[in-house]
Amino acid sequence: MSKILIHLKRIPLLGRVVIAIILGIMLGQFVPVWFARIFATFNDLFGNFLSFFIPLIILGLVAPAIGELGKGAGKLLLITAAIAYLSTLFSGFLTFFSCQAVFPKIITGTIDAASVQSIEEGAIKTFFSIGMPPVMDVMSALILSFCIGIGLSVIAGETLQKAFSDFRDIVTMIIGTLIIPLLPLYIFGMFLSISISGQVYSVIMLFLKVISVIFVLHILLLLIQYAVAGAVSRRHPLKALKTMLPAYMTALGTSSSAATIPVTLQCALNNKVNPNVASFVIPLCATIHLAGSAMKVVGFSLAIIYFFGMAVDFPTFVGFIFMVGITMVAAPGVPGGAIMAAIGIIQSMLGFDEQMIGLMITVYIAVDSFGTACNVTGDGAVAMIMDRWAAKVGNQ
Template sequence: MKKIGLVPKLIMGIIAGILIGQFAPEVIVKTLVTASSLFSAFLKFVIPFIIIGFVTAGIADLATGAGKLLGITTGIAYGSTIVAGTLAFAVASLIFPSFIDASVASQIGDPEAGMLSPFFSIPLSPMVDVTAAIVFAFTMGLGISALRNNGKGQTLHNIFQEFQEIVTKVLSTIIIPLLPIYIAGTFANITFAGQVWSILGVFWRVYLIVIPLHLIYLTIQFTAAGIVTGKNPFKMLKNQIPGYLTAVGTQSSAATIPVNVECAKNNGVSKEIREFCVPLCATIHLSGSIISVTSFAVAVLMMNNMDHSFTTLFPFILMLGIAMVAAPGAPGGAIMSALPFLPMIGIPSDGGLASLMIALYLTQDSFGTAANVSGDNAIAAVVDHINTKMSKKANKVA
């Protein structure tokens, strides 16, 4: 089983859950639901640590870099992520109503209705709540970043780097391996309640929109980069193919960095900028991930006849652009970082809807990662162009 990738395991979990919910005795379904419930409690306990580990270390790392270029790169990456999320909302709002209407919402009804409850539960409350974790992470991250700019704070930086490694280890050795069981329990319960086919009938269409939307946004990014730099965007896109395919195959932005640096070289990005920009953007630029999370969130809200207006979703998108910093460093990190903010739009951070979001996201995570890292090289080309102009201007002044 270790040789089987995460996506096949998730698909196996969904299929197993549907079969168990459809044909197994109630006691078997309830046993699986109990296991899923215990996992959910542990996940809820870990979520604040995920925020502290990822966000603190990610913001603190921004002390490294090349002064103005760091700010420019970070601004462009954040802006691109927000534009991607807003585009996903616009597309979802325009297209999803064609197959998610009031009849679908009424057919699905309350996703928790008719579901089985676990045999028992363990009262496991998080050590800190999500809001406290966010405020603490931002405060510590910004504080450490400021200290490092003055030659201090390295000890604190190392502490939070190692804390992030612990959180990553928990994700990679406990949470991610057990996700198929968690998802199997969720789908078994949904099937037992008689809702699974209605839900799956919606989401295969969502996938047909989300993955092409990644490619459309990549084309927009490279076209904008081509306009700014004067380079041929289609040639840059062609040079990016090895990086895209590597990300699809590895499902890891970190593993794609060496290939992505080579893609940037083929696009004519200077050594200084490509070796600075590509690793940084692999951490802070999440255009593909936010397209997926936003699209799935809108679909879930529509399916349950909940408010999915722009005023509801946009603050969520703005927060995700920050909260998912450094999330690509761990498997499924983007959706795990997004979970605490689902209540902003009315979706509980645990339970059936949350596990449905996890399942939907992770089954296409490799495509979201590929969109993330490929867009990094569009940013690298723009930053390299800005750096060249700044250098020429500095030389004239000198």
């Protein structure tokens, strides 16, 4: 058994998710009810823990991120952060309007939410359930995070900043060592339930259609980013984008912007970005510039809304996209970290239930590495823009 666990740990998260989906679909065709109830109970407990932990994720990630963002290297930091945020917003709105035009044509059917909803309400009942009420609701956590983060960026004291940095380390540790490793088991239980309900074909077709659309939008986003960066820096955009391909390919393998920093930095230098600018902008953007991740969050959220037959409210999505840009700044540097940071606002602003959140996490992780690759490649475009700005300021 220990050897099996060691081998499983060596499989990348995406591989474990794919295995979980396939096993869930296959076993759902013939397993007895008592077997399904075991995983129904696990999913209920895991879902309750997620609901409890989401406000703590927001508080532990957003507050110190905002606090640290206000204590950097002056104008260079602020302008880089502003460009990164605008790029993320553009990605979100590009995704929303593109998907609004495409999804109604390709998502022609809706799923019966009642048949795959809370397992207690369906044919598969849990053996037991443990309530885990959160210490605060999501909106309270967001407001408190903003207040503390802005306060930390203004005051001179370091004690509270250090305390929240330690709290962030605890939250990141729980995400990386508990939540992310257990996600494949949670996804297995969810697809086991969906397979038993007879709606697995509809869900798989949703995945394939939506993933295809988001992949095309990723390419379009990178072309736009480098067209702008090329115009600002007066360099050939396609040549610059080609130079960043090693970073793109590395990120596909690591699924981590932080782990890809050395390659991204070298690619930026190969694009003739000033070493001082590149060494500042690339590591910073690995944390705050997650345009590809924002695209997936917005696109997949919209797809699930259509899939469950819910109404699309444009004003709500406008606010949602602005909030996604902020939460992406706080996303931890682990595979699947961006979706963990965004769950709170998806739940509070879009009204997703546990089943919809589960599908959201599954489809997000299925293409997590492509979003990361888009993120790090876009960092090179930001570096080119900042290089031009720094040169212009230096000549004045």
